[in-house]
Structure formats: C-alpha cells, structure tokens
Amino acid sequence: MDSVSTPVIEVRNLVKNYPKLRAVDGISFAIKPGSCFGLLGPNGAGKSTTIEMIEGIKSQTSGEILFAGTPMDKDFKQLAGIQFQSTALQDFLTVEENLKLFASFYRTQTNLQTLIKDCDLGGFLDRDASKLSGGQRQRLLLALALVHDPQVIFLDEPTTGLDPHARRQFWDLINKIKAAKKTVILTTHYMEEAYRLCDEIAIMSEGKIIAQGSPDELLAKHFGDSIIELPLSDIGDYKPFETYYFHEDRVEILSKNLTESLKRLLHAGINLDRLKIRSRTLEDLFLELMQSPRD
Ligand SMILES: Nc1ncnc2c1ncn2[C@@H]1O[C@H](COP(=O)(O)OP(=O)(O)OP(=O)(O)O)[C@@H](O)[C@H]1O
Numbered sequence: 170m171d172s173v174s175t176p177v178i179e180v181r182n183l184v185k186n187y188p189k190l191r192a193v194d195g196i197s198f199a200i201k202p203g204s205c206f207g208l209l210g211p212n213g214a215g216k217s218t219t220i221e222m223i224e225g226i227k228s229q230t231s232g233e234i235l236f237a238g239t240p241m242d243k244d245f246k247q248l249a250g251i252q253f254q255s256t257a258l259q260d261f262l263t264v265e266e267n268l269k270l271f272a273s274f275y276r277t278q279t280n281l282q283t284l285i286k287d288c289d290l291g292g293f294l295d296r297d298a299s300k301l302s303g304g305q306r307q308r309l310l311l312a313l314a315l316v317h318d319p320q321v322i323f324l325d326e327p328t329t330g331l332d333p334h335a336r337r338q339f340w341d342l343i344n345k346i347k348a349a350k351k352t353v354i355l356t357t358h359y360m361e362e363a364y365r366l367c368d369e370i371a372i373m374s375e376g377k378i379i380a381q382g383s384p385d386e387l388l389a390k391h392f393g394d395s396i397i398e399l400p401l402s403d404i405g406d407y408k409p410f411e412t413y414y415f416h417e418d419r420v421e422i423l424s425k426n427l428t429e430s431l432k433r434l435l436h437a438g439i440n441l442d443r444l445k446i447r448s449r450t451l452e453d454l455f456l457e458l459m460q461s462p463r464d
Pocket residue numbers: 187188190192210211212213214215216217218219
C-alpha cells in the first residue's frame with residue numbers, strides 16, 4: 170500500500186437490497202491512503218449499510234469493493250480496525266483487561282503503553298468497562314480498534330452522545346491517527362466534525378451519493394457567498410443591493426464580494442459596529458441539499 174495513487178479502498182457501483190428496500194443504490198468512491206473520508210446523510214440514508222459492506226460484516230447485492238486495488242480477502246481483518254459499539258466491551262473486565270483480551274485476537278499488536286497514552290486511558294486502567302463515562306468508553310473503543318496497529322480505521326458515529334469537550338478530545342485523537350498516516354472512514358451527523366476532520370466527504374441520501382468533494386470544494390461549489398448580518402435597528406430603511414433576508418431582529422445580506430458590500434454599507438452611512446460576517450457552513454449545505462428535489 171505504498172503507492173500514493175492507488176486508493177486504499179475503492180467502491181464501484183455498490184448496491185445493497187433488503188427484502189423491501191434498496192438501502193444502497195449504486196454508489197462509487199475511492200479513498201486515498203492517509204486521508205479521512207466522511208460519509209454524511211440523514212437517518213436511513215444508507216451510511217452504516219455502506220460501511221458494514223466495506224468492513225465485510227454485510228454482503229453486497231452487487232458491485233465491487235477493492236482494497237489497495239484488489240478484492241478484499243481475509244487479510245483485510247488484520248489491516249482494518251473497527252470501532253464497535255459499547256456492546257462489544259466485556260463489562261466486568263477492567264480497561265486494561267479489555268485491551269489485553271482484544272490484543273490477543275491478533276497476530277500483530279501495537280505497543281499497549283503507547284496506545285494507553287495516545288487514547289488517554291492511563292487514569293482509569295483498573296476500572297471496570299461498565300463504570301466508564303461516555304467519553305472514556307469511546308476512547309477505550311477506539312483503542313480496541315487500534316490494538317493491532319491497523320492501516321484503515323472505521324468509525325461509525327464515534328462522538329454521538331458525547332459532550333462538546335469530550336467530542337473535541339476525540340477529534341484530537343482522530344487527528345493523531347491521521348498524523349500517523351492511517352486512513353480513517355467516518356460516519357457522522359455532526360457537520361462541524363466532518364468539516365474539521367475529513368479531507369473528503371460524500372453526502373448520501375436514499376442510498377445515493379448526492380454530493381462529494383473536500384468540505385471547502387463543496388462549499389465553494391454550492392455557495393459563492395458569505396453572509397453579512399446586521400441588527401434591523403442599524404440598517405434603517407437602507408435597501409441592500411445584494412440578495413437579502415429580513416428576520417425578526419436582523420437582516421442577512423448574501424454577499425459575493427465582501428469588500429464591495431462593506432463599501433456600499435459605509436457609503437450609505439450604516440453603523441457597522443454590530444455587524445457580523447458568517448461563512449456558509451457544511452450544515453447550511455446539508456440542509457439545502459436535503460430540501461432540494463432530487464431525481
Ligand atoms: N437488516 C436490515 N433489514 C432491512 N432493512 C434494513 C436493515 N438494515 C438497515 N435497513 C434499512 O436500510 C436503510 C439504510 O439504513 P442505514 O442504517 O444504512 O442508514 P444510516 O444512514 O446509517 O442511518 P442512521 O444515520 O440512522 O444510522 C434504512 O431504511 C434502514 O431501515
């Protein structure tokens with residue numbers, strides 16, 4: 170897997186039919202080595218089904234899944250790290266015992282002391298898994314996924330239910346994994362998480378990919394503008410030249426050229442002390458895509 174040009178994982182025309190539903194409907198994508206690839210989409214879009222087919226947990230109805238250019242074989246299990254849900258934990262074993270148990274399942278193992286440090290488990294190694302907080306449990310589950318030093322890590326909604334601090338701590342961990350040149354495949358409902366961690370994202374809806382690219386590329390492609398916000402009381406009866414929306418207490422002006430828009434406002438004598446400028450976010454894009462009619 171040393172060729173930079175060969176994708177670590179490539180999915181071609183992947184389909185999954187359940188008895189009454191096509192959950193994944195002919196999707197294709199390629200994941201570069203050492204990158205973080207995010208699958209986004211509303212509930213039921215087909216993200217988990219897709220990730221589980223790549224992990225080899227579910228079989229596909231049709232289509233191909235290639236690992237480093239060749240069909241997956243049993244060696245993939247050694248090279249892939251899957252962060253399971255907390256049901257995979259042995260509740261009456263301590264954190265350290267869980268780590269040792271999982272490590273014993275594999276031919277190769279990473280240095281456990283380094284893993285404990287990286288995943289910040291040192292403070293509660295002798296605590297039963299059942300007694301961990303949400304953030305501690307997720308860090309242990311991540312450590313278990315990393316115990317055999319895999320090349321590819323699968324994280325299915327890893328920060329759901331975590332408080333903002335624990336979520337940020339988890340993002341730091343994922344960034345460490347990326348810095349170690351491992352490939353990460355992530356599903357998430359948090360747009361900020363996708364924006365901060367992913368090099369590339371695919372947004373799924375009803376089994377199809379409806380948008381794909383780097384977060385910044387997607388934002389640039391879909392939105393060529395920023396939003397200027399002003400309190401209504403400051404704008405007076407000025408009518409912006411640009412597209413604008415009045416809200417109860419503020420006006421939002423969609424500006425394609427901030428310098429020009431700000432010059433116009435200054436020229437009109439508007440007080441800009443309380444002005445805010447906001448870039449469009451992935452959340453704006455996600456909501457817009459979910460509202461657009463699709464074929
Ligand atoms: N074993 C199954 N049998 C029948 N239908 C299933 C099965 N597993 C999933 N589905 C259906 O397939 C569709 C896609 O489900 P999937 O779990 O992949 O979506 P998701 O994007 O991961 O959703 P979420 O964000 O809620 O986790 C849903 O309509 C779901 O009800």
